[in-house]
Amino acid sequence: MRLSTPNLQLNDQGELRHFLTLEGLKPRHLNQILDVADGFIDEQGQIRKVPNLHGKTIMNLFFEPSTRTLTTFEIAEKRLSADVVNLNIATSSTKKGETLLDTLWNLQAMLADIFVVRHSESGAAHFIARHVAPHVHVINAGDGQHSHPTQAMLDMLTIRRHKGDIYDLKVAIIGDIQHSRVVRSQIQALSLLEAREIRVIGPKTLMPPDPAALGVHVYDNIEDGLDDVDVIINVRLQSERMKSALLPSEKEFFNLYGLTRDRLSYAKPDAIVMHPGPVNRGVEIDSEVVDGDQSVILDQVTYGIAVRMAVMSIITENAAVLKQSASVQQEADA
Template identity: 55%
Template sequence: MTRQLDDDGRLRHLLTIAGLPAALLTEILDTAESFLPETGPPVKKVPLLRGATVVNLFFEASTRTRTTFELAAKRLSADVLNMQVEHSSKTKGEHDLDTLFTLQAMGADVFVVRHPDNGAAAGFAEQVAPGVAVLNAGDGSHAHPTQALLDMLTIRRHKPDFSGLTVAIVGDVRHSRVAHSDIDALHALGAREIRVIAPPPLMPAEPGNLGVRTHDRLAEGLAGVDVVIALRIQHERMQRTLDITPEDYRRDFGLTAENLQALPADALIMHPGPINRGVEIDADIAYGPRSVILEQVRNGIAVRMAVMAMIAGGRHRV
């Protein structure tokens, strides 16, 4: 795999959480904290990336990730180009790498890449010029590192001692890049226990290799947890793979008032979005007093600011 760190152990790309040391993850979270005031949105403007060009190169649709990366880059004073691939020469048959090389020739310094194929971001990182960074904004079912970092920041701001935490991830863990990155981050930061709760077809293929405990009953899996992360359920997969209706999934695995009776009163409720209301989580739970879902969105701006500042800030500091 393309090296994420330079010879001094600093970030040069961010492609996956796997293999990153806890000290570096903590440095990213600490840097993100510096962009977060006690109340309100992250800081409005700093000059750390003045003169840099950040390209959001999204081959898949996105709301939260793309817009928070855009806001983060602009708050670092970078120039930002949002590449709408569906309106690009890709529709005429242009290869993804030719798109990358063309934008690089225009002076791009950072590529934020979302792609449907596992490993696509790492493949791009192998091709960019020295000094150009690639940030993985989600590749297939492989990884979503900044989502994991914003999840860890959100948890840490409420429950700072990871060594005492039990975290449950509910839903389609097998196909979830968010779950894979969250599991890597939780292990690196020393979480006491990670649980996966899902119907058997959505369990990871080899959960033992991930270091997680599996549960196929929601109440059993939620007992005693400190944090529960619900994952988006893809409606198209429920009929084809699960042989279960959305109604049945909500009854057995949805975060509803009835199903959360086993959840401790001080547990955090999280979701990476977008939410399927009334399937994996009910609206009154998603926006209720234990939910930190909107905090996740806010913290995502700060985390993405931190990553870009740490990778590219030194090259463009005025």
Template identity: 65%
Template structure:
């Protein structure tokens, strides 16, 4: 029996809380299934019946636009019923505990909770206390993990660079210390066998465990971007910083901002990614963010297909051969 809380007794995905600890085949299955869902938006009726009769509750204790919206669209594309719980006006604002709220939602026959929370480990805590029929998907918890964002980034890379991650050199640039997205990207890239993974940031924004994760650390932007195939930019997460870790946004941009001159150090066919929200003129120049090498808006679109794949796998409804997407 698997000891990973994310897997059921047969080794199938029940929760999706983190990429860490999952096998390469599981990640590949998510990417392959997402590929089958990517064509749904081109259909006249943008729905498949896989989760008809299922109820999915979005519990976002942190503000979000792209993540919450794409999760909602993904659930609706799968024909599920969706509850968007307004946490600010829910009974938790009256003192109800988190577990009591969850148990009440379970009593309403919800099948999945999509959880975004400011506290690291919140999704794991919820997964340990839900009823056996309920799945939990982590939509971002503190500085810990954002696994569906990590997977939609892998999906975007694979669509542009092919399935052989071993041939790729990838650079993650910016506030790696406070980024749950970066942690999920690093785990996913390592599991998928990336050729070389680089972290490019000032010393104050690189986590001490980066080297142990097989990441090559660069503090010089030009050297860090030399001959890379993929550049993933991250925003400065000031809301999670304690103390003055950088002098100013303008100085950070001078040293670590991505403009056309800096991007020229990468390979000619490099793709530029960013999980959003973008801070133009702080971590990336508008000409690059909107340029021909940018796949940032594709990441948003790809999020729907990847989240459809994760939801259907967790609820045991991946398409059969004759049921295709």
């Protein structure tokens, strides 16, 4: 008798309306994003400007500071020919609920078509999506420790372009799993795309309370965890973890879990190394590995633009299709 809530981010036809999380999506949704993103990258690895979102207004609402994500979103939006407005809103000014919603409704009245949102609270993008007008789309650019779906999709694109397919790959993610929205989304993407095994490597203090619920295997020991893997994903370690007594020091973390060339040799010889950035050289990863042959870290940045273009054009296209089918229906009714 409990009311079931329809997936907030899908429209009546089961297609993406918002892009909030990868949880609840079908593999086809992910593959579509990857295929469209591939199409934006030409043979030289360049991304050209296209008219897909001409006349649309996109507002980048960043309630939490960011440079990299904001920049790649902005570039992606401009390559789609959209009009772009950036708003850096200090969280302190929106402590009160009415202010946050009032801010949104005001911006909506300025005829925004897409909100790209980053916020320090898990679930903030869901909250915003629940309260915007039906024609406005919300794209999650990172909410608390919950989700960062465009980052995960650019990682999938990177893996696919280097490895051909995600299916059957063994992937190891090293570092702070518990506090990372990027990792949560990566794990969901890898599960949906049927990676053979997803491993997480790190001390228990940096693991979520129930890792099995995420469908991953935990390794305390990095050498065991890296054994025979195809893809290694390194995660940034934040200094707050030392202050809250989760780790003794950066040095000890590097000694136990730092990705060095020696440790890399446990993985498959053609394994690739990824990092969502910004990289802490000598804390979670050795400089030699960052700059080494197996590193694809800079590709990730470029593909990030293509993936964000793909998400925004798919969502806009889905809305147009929905509108068209509604008007066809109306004509038929008349």
